[in-house]
Amino acid sequence: MTYESATARAETQAETYASHVATLTKKYEQILAAGQSVLIHSGSEQHYFGDDRGIVFQAFGHFAHWLPVNRPDHFVLVKAGDKPRYFQVVPQDFWYDQSLQIDTDLEPAIHEAFDVVRLSSIDGIAKQTDLTACDYLGPDPAWAAAQGIAQAKINAPALLAPLDFARAVKTEYEIDQLRLANQQGLVGHAAAAECFLGGGSEFEIHNAFLQACSLLEYETPYTNIVGLDTNAAVLHYQHKSRARVPNAQLLLIDAGSRVNGYGSDITRTTPSQHCHPVMDSLITGMVALELEIVASVKPGVAYPSLHDQAIAGVASLLVEHGIAKVAKSELIERRLAHAFMPHGVGHLLGIQVHDVGGHQRNASGGRVEPPAHSPALRTTRMLSEDMVFTVEPGLYFIPMLLDPLRTGDAREALHWPLIDELIPSGGIRIEDNIRVTATGAENLTRR
Numbered sequence: 001m002t003y004e005s006a007t008a009r010a011e012t013q014a015e016t017y018a019s020h021v022a023t024l025t026k027k028y029e030q031i032l033a034a035g036q037s038v039l040i041h042s043g044s045e046q047h048y049f050g051d052d053r054g055i056v057f058q059a060f061g062h063f064a065h066w067l068p069v070n071r072p073d074h075f076v077l078v079k080a081g082d083k084p085r086y087f088q089v090v091p092q093d094f095w096y097d098q099s100l101q102i103d104t105d106l107e108p109a110i111h112e113a114f115d116v117v118r119l120s121s122i123d124g125i126a127k128q129t130d131l132t133a134c135d136y137l138g139p140d141p142a143w144a145a146a147q148g149i150a151q152a153k154i155n156a157p158a159l160l161a162p163l164d165f166a167r168a169v170k171t172e173y174e175i176d177q178l179r180l181a182n183q184q185g186l187v188g189h190a191a192a193a194e195c196f197l198g199g200g201s202e203f204e205i206h207n208a209f210l211q212a213c214s215l216l217e218y219e220t221p222y223t224n225i226v227g228l229d230t231n232a233a234v235l236h237y238q239h240k241s242r243a244r245v246p247n248a249q250l251l252l253i254d255a256g257s258r259v260n261g262y263g264s265d266i267t268r269t270t271p272s273q274h275c276h277p278v279m280d281s282l283i284t285g286m287v288a289l290e291l292e293i294v295a296s297v298k299p300g301v302a303y304p305s306l307h308d309q310a311i312a313g314v315a316s317l318l319v320e321h322g323i324a325k326v327a328k329s330e331l332i333e334r335r336l337a338h339a340f341m342p343h344g345v346g347h348l349l350g351i352q353v354h355d356v357g358g359h360q361r362n363a364s365g366g367r368v369e370p371p372a373h374s375p376a377l378r379t380t381r382m383l384s385e386d387m388v389f390t391v392e393p394g395l396y397f398i399p400m401l402l403d404p405l406r407t408g409d410a411r412e413a414l415h416w417p418l419i420d421e422l423i424p425s426g427g428i429r430i431e432d433n434i435r436v437t438a439t440g441a442e443n444l445t446r447r
């Protein structure tokens, strides 16, 4: 036992990657019928309509699950009993640098784990393998059909459903990448908070984050959300205003970093000395709530119960701070608390920031709908060991959602003068990335 755990700690990234590929190979072998093989395509380069300018490439998730290489027209061929084959299409090109070393430092490990075949054109694949015998998984069904692959074998649900479902549970290698992506992201968040407290604009804060994480904008796992004051109440606020805001009250920044294709997804809300004291206290309360929810995480818990805990916590804070004039239970039953937290408490996380399979019933497919009171909840899964997801309760003052309550039945339930004082403070979200352990949770964002 001691020997094993010491060995595990000593394993290099290359070793955990090798074991990740071995685990994935086994998973595919369970899913594939005898003699069946599947070709997984990273994707094709896309262009803006009527333009020769390419759209930033993002490899298909089930390809990225095998390889930390973000290139178009790369393929993995999996057949039970064989070493997986990796077809790298690297064109002869003097316009772009086509060398692959820049993507990852795992290149030697990739050569160990795969039978690597270098090709100068996608047409070379048909010469290497009988494509008509393969299943195809990927974003270019027209290409697959043109290779003679039958429609029934292109993105077959019988393959995709078990693969999507399995993505929620991470290998040791994947968890390590997510830990690193969190460490990097936190460096960015510290720089962002410092820039904000020094009077920086959204634009300056955004750049401070990227600089500290050593990321180009297109390398982030999703578009940074950087909102000062009322912009913090726009859930996916997309602009980065160049204007400095004198005496800004708070910064909400939702931003992550990425390591070998795995992204972190972290949100922090930082008050300044100008923050309304009630909002300042709500921020402290939301941090405590977020950590309480994380403390409830363990195998066998249904993810929607974490969401219910978040809504209940928001309701408590509304009562404690005199924003609500009715009991917590009434805020929940009448769905008034939901107007202050109109999103779900989180989502699966991994190769995709909203990772696949969040609503899937089981490995065969099916769907578990979110509860009617919270249709935006992105995960309805049962928690199991080594699942990774976010926990991100929020509390916002969104005029569009509050205005109907102001004039309706709820007008007596809420303290409108205080709400009007708090609308200029925007909103709060606190988000960490969580791994389920055998008995509880590992908070990847607070280690």
Ligand SMILES: [Mn+2]
Pocket: 265, 346, 347, 390, 392, 431
């Ligand atoms: Mn998130």
